[in-house]
Structures are given as structure tokens and as C-alpha cells.
Amino acid sequence: MKKAKLYLSLFLFVCIGINAQSIKPLSEYDLNSHDISSLLDWGPYSKKYAGISHIPEMEKGLRFDFSVMPGYYRNKQLVPHVLFESSYYPWNFSPDMHKISYRYQLEWKNRVYSDVTYYVLDQSKVLVEIKTINNTDFTQNLVYNNIAYIDYPESTPKVRAFGAEKLQWQNAIDYEDLDLAEKKPQYNLVYDGWMRNEGLNDYALSRSILGRGFGRDKDDKVSYLLDVKQTTGELLFRYKAGNGKTCSFVLEGLISDTIHFKGTDNFDLLSIPYETNKTGVQVLSIRSLGGNAIELDGFFIGEKNAFKELTIKETKLPFTPEIKKGKTNEDFILKYQDIDQYYAVAWNYSESQIRQILNSELESFFRRKVHDHVSGTLSGDKNWHYTNAFLRPIVVAPQSESKLYMLLIAGEKNVVENDIARFHETPDYYITQASQIEASRQKPLLLPGNEQYHFGYKLLESAILSNISYPIYTQREYIRHFTPGKNWNSLYTWDLGYISLGLLDIDKEKSFESIKAYTTPVGSQSAFIHHGTPLPIQMFAFFDFWNMTQNKEVLKFLYPRLKQYYDFMSGNSQGSTTRMKGSNLLKTWDYFYNSGGWDDYPPQHYYHDSDKSKTNVTPVVSTAFYIRAAKILRLAAKELGYKNDIKYYEKEIKTFSDALQKYSWDDDAGYFSYVTHDKEGNATGIYRYPKDNSNFNKGLDGTSPLLAGICTKNQEDKLVGHLFSEKEMWTACGISTVDQSASYYKKDGYWNGAVWMPHQWNMWKSLLDCGRGEEARKIAETALRLWEKECEESNYTFEHFIISSGRGAGWHQFSGLSSPVINWFSSYYKIGKVTTGFEIWIEEDKFGENYSNYQAILNFDDSETPKRRTMLVCLNPDFKYKVFFNNQVLDSKMLHPGCMEITLPTTNKKGQLTINFY
Numbered sequence: 001m002k003k004a005k006l007y008l009s010l011f012l013f014v015c016i017g018i019n020a021q022s023i024k025p026l027s028e029y030d031l032n033s034h035d036i037s038s039l040l041d042w043g044p045y046s047k048k049y050a051g052i053s054h055i056p057e058m059e060k061g062l063r064f065d066f067s068v069m070p071g072y073y074r075n076k077q078l079v080p081h082v083l084f085e086s087s088y089y090p091w092n093f094s095p096d097m098h099k100i101s102y103r104y105q106l107e108w109k110n111r112v113y114s115d116v117t118y119y120v121l122d123q124s125k126v127l128v129e130i131k132t133i134n135n136t137d138f139t140q141n142l143v144y145n146n147i148a149y150i151d152y153p154e155s156t157p158k159v160r161a162f163g164a165e166k167l168q169w170q171n172a173i174d175y176e177d178l179d180l181a182e183k184k185p186q187y188n189l190v191y192d193g194w195m196r197n198e199g200l201n202d203y204a205l206s207r208s209i210l211g212r213g214f215g216r217d218k219d220d221k222v223s224y225l226l227d228v229k230q231t232t233g234e235l236l237f238r239y240k241a242g243n244g245k246t247c248s249f250v251l252e253g254l255i256s257d258t259i260h261f262k263g264t265d266n267f268d269l270l271s272i273p274y275e276t277n278k279t280g281v282q283v284l285s286i287r288s289l290g291g292n293a294i295e296l297d298g299f300f301i302g303e304k305n306a307f308k309e310l311t312i313k314e315t316k317l318p319f320t321p322e323i324k325k326g327k328t329n330e331d332f333i334l335k336y337q338d339i340d341q342y343y344a345v346a347w348n349y350s351e352s353q354i355r356q357i358l359n360s361e362l363e364s365f366f367r368r369k370v371h372d373h374v375s376g377t378l379s380g381d382k383n384w385h386y387t388n389a390f391l392r393p394i395v396v397a398p399q400s401e402s403k404l405y406m407l408l409i410a411g412e413k414n415v416v417e418n419d420i421a422r423f424h425e426t427p428d429y430y431i432t433q434a435s436q437i438e439a440s441r442q443k444p445l446l447l448p449g450n451e452q453y454h455f456g457y458k459l460l461e462s463a464i465l466s467n468i469s470y471p472i473y474t475q476r477e478y479i480r481h482f483t484p485g486k487n488w489n490s491l492y493t494w495d496l497g498y499i500s501l502g503l504l505d506i507d508k509e510k511s512f513e514s515i516k517a518y519t520t521p522v523g524s525q526s527a528f529i530h531h532g533t534p535l536p537i538q539m540f541a542f543f544d545f546w547n548m549t550q551n552k553e554v555l556k557f558l559y560p561r562l563k564q565y566y567d568f569m570s571g572n573s574q575g576s577t578t579r580m581k582g583s584n585l586l587k588t589w590d591y592f593y594n595s596g597g598w599d600d601y602p603p604q605h606y607y608h609d610s611d612k613s614k615t616n617v618t619p620v621v622s623t624a625f626y627i628r629a630a631k632i633l634r635l636a637a638k639e640l641g642y643k644n645d646i647k648y649y650e651k652e653i654k655t656f657s658d659a660l661q662k663y664s665w666d667d668d669a670g671y672f673s674y675v676t677h678d679k680e681g682n683a684t685g686i687y688r689y690p691k692d693n694s695n696f697n698k699g700l701d702g703t704s705p706l707l708a709g710i711c712t713k714n715q716e717d718k719l720v721g722h723l724f725s726e727k728e729m730w731t732a733c734g735i736s737t738v739d740q741s742a743s744y745y746k747k748d749g750y751w752n753g754a755v756w757m758p759h760q761w762n763m764w765k766s767l768l769d770c771g772r773g774e775e776a777r778k779i780a781e782t783a784l785r786l787w788e789k790e791c792e793e794s795n796y797t798f799e800h801f802i803i804s805s806g807r808g809a810g811w812h813q814f815s816g817l818s819s820p821v822i823n824w825f826s827s828y829y830k831i832g833k834v835t836t837g838f839e840i841w842i843e844e845d846k847f848g849e850n851y852s853n854y855q856a857i858l859n860f861d862d863s864e865t866p867k868r869r870t871m872l873v874c875l876n877p878d879f880k881y882k883v884f885f886n887n888q889v890l891d892s893k894m895l896h897p898g899c900m901e902i903t904l905p906t907t908n909k910k911g912q913l914t915i916n917f918y
Helices: 002-018 413-425 426-438 453-466 495-506 508-515 539-548 552-569 602-609 620-638 643-664 713-724 760-770 771-793 820-829
Strands: 052-054 063-072 087-088 098-105 110-118 125-134 140-151 159-164 168-171 177-178 198-200 209-210 221-228 232-240 246-253 257-262 266-274 280-288 295-304 311-314 322-325 331-336 342-347 352-358 377-379 385-396 401-411 468-474 477-482 617-618 675-677 684-686 800-802 839-849 855-862 870-874 881-885 888-890 892-896 899-903 911-917
Touching: 002 401, 052 401, 063 098, 063 125, 063 401, 087 453, 098 453, 110 426, 125 385, 125 426, 140 168, 140 342, 140 401, 159 221, 168 221, 177 771, 177 911, 209 911, 246 495, 257 266, 322 352, 331 385, 331 413, 331 888, 385 401, 401 413, 401 426, 413 426, 453 495, 453 771, 453 820, 468 800, 477 495, 477 508, 495 508, 495 539, 495 760, 495 820, 508 552, 539 552, 539 620, 552 620, 620 643, 620 839, 643 771, 713 771, 760 771, 760 820, 760 870, 771 870, 820 870, 839 870, 881 892, 888 911, 899 911
Parallel strands: 352 377
Antiparallel strands: 052 063, 063 140, 087 098, 098 110, 110 125, 125 401, 140 385, 159 311, 168 295, 177 221, 198 209, 209 295, 221 280, 232 266, 232 295, 246 257, 246 280, 322 331, 331 342, 342 401, 352 385, 468 477, 617 675, 675 684, 839 855, 855 911, 870 899, 881 888, 881 911, 892 899
């Protein structure tokens, strides 16, 4: 017992932190925003060079970037570009984002390297620590090129209105209502959360325009609510139409008239007078007479005389700052035209020079200029400006290290100047603050044995936290948002579902906000924020969030939004085309080409590229995953007491389950199948591989009903048999996406011939629901070993693993679909972690003091017959435990000290689980 008491005393504070709910009341969030608001103003948001960024004003989309670029003096220069491999690695990020650390490999591997750490001291200041290690027997002459610059949104207006102070501007896309004569399947699910018929044009005043064919069809109609200030005045429309084309519209409401927009292929102006007998809010409707499409930028409204001063001019982006250099040449202050505040950079190394770099990019230009170490200006195409603190040479003796500091400041001019002076006079003031940040970090309490997988876990955690971009545009706002990797500078629905799951074991608040970001208020134009594969992974993340927090406030908030998401994808919302009328099977081809995220999955790939008949074909994964979504939402509805919703989901579950069993199961092959349909949506047969008439779905899509929980015992045994047969789907890397015995299996595909983490995680959760803890553990441990081995070798967090080599491949700093590695590590090695499949709903739970006991009230998914289910609980490793369910002793297994694998009795009745030490 002495050993146990010592262990607990060391980590008691940390233990208490792990079990905390750690999410603010919803009243403290902007619930209508899709931004991850728990992030700081400073963060790893750059889309160009790795480092740290500052956001001066969220609504502008502007970003100040700073990057440390180590190199050898007048020799090799690293330029850490985020869009290709460039010898830098996200290394050590704290979940609260107050510490951001990158490693730069100057000489592989760890012979000469720099660790650059950004400590966010507060919203205005960042201390930069640059530590370089020389593990060679030679003195090294190094250099730090420290680069400051600003960046604008990818589509930034190239024109501005001058003299419009007395006019109101109405952006055309900010309408009250848009009604199209022809409504496409995407009418209620607009890609990327844009507005209906929203387009981008750099020569529009507000970037966004109303276009994409608007006005081509007769009776296309848009309406605006205008706050009219004067009873007489003018509307000045700004628009673009085809050269020689005329677009005719009827105005109703504030103005009753027929107007004709004549096109020149450029943006033109059309003035329309108005007269009304009242001021205040009024409606203006614009209805097309059909024929030609228009791009409508918007319109000004005001008194006639107020238009005299209005001019619209083409402008260049003012990316060059005013630069004020310090007296000692160890600091500079920058003032950019489009940013109100000032930025400053100060450092504590005298052998330095302040330079300007005038070129659009640095990745090739800067390397070409490495020998120009004298000029104060490096001039190239002059299409961008970088301010450069050039520190050189940095002499590092053999087997030693060098450390220096910089300070980044954002704020009013006098504040910036005062901080610079203080940094030069007493740098320890800021260094002490950074040390306090480091000392205050609460590290999770881990079980013995975690060390074998911990390096890969930390690399992936840092990759997840580094893969954040700003600005990303959706729902008429710029947001900060997690991405699968910097290569994908966008929203991505199913990837972010897995990132939300990974964030649950890193920072619950960021996980909640990531889930929230993909939902929309009930009645919104878009049922949810859609980009890419439309699988309901947000609902899986929501389920685990509930089981970890039992946060009823979040449940009430997210439930109606997730139901709206489900209703659309299950074919129950107006305009949705997912459900086949005859068979009730789901297909999502109208919304994205990829059903399960697996780009070159054989039947999907063939259907899109080679099947000239374009027969209506349904995959399995869509129906299977939305069955599971319905089951999750049914459990949520039970918690909330929504009886009508419970009945609705029960009907849905039965309808979809019966459809898969009736049309999709192929007993000879032992897989569920793609199904062909006629034009009326009636099922006509199994989709077969044309070359040998074999079942075309031998792979993870064919096993996906395991996740839905609808399989008979015979089906379950056959599908699990495929998963773990070394001749079929099991490999040394884990589960192959495609059955290796299938005639269409390939060794050189993207998914076909590879092992990925996300669908393995789905199968892992499903096996827990089947009471197959041993098989589930085999998946998790194989993945953890594989991941750790690759990370140790390459320092990269890859997308997938090639079966023939066992090596990682794809994007080198990926986090999206690889995030389940975080969950596996936590489920087996993080004290205080409780893991279930999809069928155990934790009504309430708590750990006792020092994690030496655990109690929970468990409810079950009773939409199916009772069965044994497995769960994992990580407790204090210094004790032995007994497990009870409703006071009956359960058989349990200690997988390793502290990690309990518990298989519950065959029941669907609610009960109390108790774990006590002895």
C-alpha cells in the first residue's frame, strides 16, 4: 500500500483534472457561429509558412504571420512551407494552445536541429524560444531568418467604393429569401455552408455575389428587407452579365417596375429611382423574367445627391507595412494599412540585420538569395512583402546547444513600444512567464506501459492541434477551423467527425465546438455544413461526448440540429434525394461521389468511371451508418423524453434494417452488397464485378452492417471471420479496406491495398458492442504498434499504410482520419477513461477518490435483442478490482495494470455498474 499512496500523491492533482467536465455554459458561446472560439487570437493558423499567426479582427479574414526559418549560414536554408514536406514537424503543442513547438531537422536525424517554441503569454504577446542542439563533433555556423508578413483571404476584393459614406450598401447574397424555379438536390444542402447561389468574384465589392445561374429560369426570385431612410431616392445596382445579353427582372415592394440589365462582361451600374410614403423596413423583391443569368454584386440605396461622390476603383492590396527600426537593430515595429493595431518583433541577439524581401514566395526565391547576406532588400517580383530579422551567424559548439529569445507584440503603438523596452531591459520577466506556462500544464495520468506508444500519440496530438487554418469561409463568416491537414484548406465533414473524436481525449471544449461547427439551426438553408463524404461521424462524436460528460445542456442544444442532419440524409427532408423509393436503401451520390470516404473503393470507383449505363446503385455504408445514427438519436430522445421522436426512429431503424436484409445480404459471399435499382427505385439485384461476376463489395463497405448492429449471429460470424482472416481482410498492418482474396484487390491503390484508421475504429467500436473485446483489442494494439513504429522512423503522421510495405503514406502531417489513434491510446492507457461501443448510454458516472473505484448508471440500446457488450475502464493501476452489475459479480479481465475489460450480461435493462478495489 505504501507504493500506491506514493503513486497517488504524485498525481492526485492531475487525476482531479481529468474527470472534470471542462466545458463552459452554453451562454458563453456564440451558438450561431461556426468558429472554434475557444482558440486564442494567436495560433498556428498560417496557410503558407509554419509558425504562429495573429488574428486582428475575425470578420476581416486578415492574418499576421510570423515564422522562424533556421538554416546554415550562407548554406542550406529551411523554408517551412505548410503545403509540402519541408523538414519541420509539429512537435509539442499544449491542448490550451499556450505552447506551440516545432522541430526543424537541419541534419537528419537529430544530429543538428532547432526546437522553436511559441509561448502565448496573453492575447497581445508571444515569447519565442529558439533552441538549437548540435549533436555532432563539429562546430556549426547557423542562421535564423525570422519572417513577419500579413496574408489576406484567398478571394479578396480588388475594387473598393469611395465616397459612399452617406449610402447604404446591400450585398446581393445577404437576402431575406431566395426561391428558385428549379430546385436541385443541393437546394437545402449547399456545399461548404455557403448561401444558395453564392459565388465569389474578386471584382465584387463584398467578395460574394448572387450568381451561379440565378435569373436564367423564369420566376427565380430574391427578396430583401431594407431599412429605408428617405421617402425618395435611388437604388444603384452593381451587376455583371454576358456581353450583349439582357437580363430582365420585375421589381416588387419598395419599387414596382420592370428593369433590364444590359451586359458587357464587366461589372456595370444601373440606377433606379424610388418613391415611398413611409420610411423604415420595407421589402424589395426581384423576380426574373427568364432567359439570361446575372451576377448581382448588390446595390446602394440613398438620396440622389449622395451618389455624386461615389466612385468604384480597382485597388491593390496594401501588403507593405510602415517599418520603424529600433535603435539597437534588435527590434522593429510594423504598421499595416488594413490593420488598426501595430505589430512588433524584438530579439536578444546583436549580430543581426533587418531586411525586406519583395517577392510573392520564399520557398525558392529565398533559397536562391542565400548568398546575398549583405543587401538590406532582397528584390524579386515585388508581389508581396516580408520583413526579415536576419540573425547570423549563430555559432554552436560541438555537442552543445544555443538558446535565444524573441518577443512578438500586437497592440497600440505605446503599448508595443513599452513592451519592446521591457524585453530589452529585463527579458527574464517574459521568460519567467513562459516557464510558468510550462509548469502549469496538467499532463494526463497514464497507465504503465503507455511509453511504448507515447511518442506517436504526442506527435498526432500536436498534428491535430497544428492543423488549424484561418480564414475559412462558411455561413457568411470567416472562422478558425481544424482541417485534416494543411493541404485541405477547408471544411471536411467526415474527417472533422474523427478529429472531434480525437479532441475528446485532448480538449472537450474544442471537441464540442468542432461538432457544433457542422450543425445548423433548425430551418436553416443547409441541413448541416457539408463538405465531402456525408457520413454522420459528428453523431458518433456526440455520442462519446455525452458518455464522457453527461452534459444535458449540450444534449438539448445539439439534438435538434443533429436530427435535422439525420432527417436530410435519411431522405426525410424536403428536397433530399438520398432514399430509393422502392427499396428504402440510401445513396448519397447527388451530394458527393464518395460514399464512405474510400476514393478508389472498387464498386464505387467502377460505378463512377466505367459503368456507362449509370444504373441506380446503392452502397451499404450509407444505410448502415444512418441506422446507427438513428439508434444514437433514439437514445438521446429517450434521455430527453421525446416520445414521438422515439417512435420515429424505431420505424426508421426497422425500415432500413429490413431493406439491407432483404436486398443486400449475399450469403454465398458472406458480405452485404451494393444493390442495383431500376429507374423507379426498385431493387433489381446485387451489383457484381463484371469480369468474373463475383460480389463487388468484398471489403469494409460489405462489413458495415456490423456497425449498424443489425446482423444475425450467422452474419456476424461471417463478417468477423472476413475481418480477421489473413487470406481476406486481416494484414500485419490491420484491416485492409478491400478483401485481399477479391479479384479486384490492388496493391497500389489509395484505399484499395491500404490500411486506414477510421473504418478500423468503426469496426473496433462495433466489436465492443458484440462482446468481442479480444478482437477489438487486436485492432487497437496493431494500430498503435504500427503508428508508433512509423512515427519513430519518420516523425510523420501519415494518412494511411501501404499493406505491401507496412509503411505510412499520403499527407505527411495528417490528423483527420488518423485521429482514432488518440482514442485507442486513451482507451487502453489513460486513467479516468471509460470506453463503450455505440450501444451503452451512460446516464451518469463518477470515479472515486484517486480513481480507485467507479460507479455508473448504464442504459442500453434496446432497439435490438439483448446481447453481451464489452466496455473498458482505466483505473488506478496499483489495485485489484471486483466488478458488479446490479450487485451481481461480473467476470472481468485486467488487460494490463489499471485497464479493465468488462463484458456486461445479456440484457437491455438499465442497471448500475460498480467497480471496487480490494
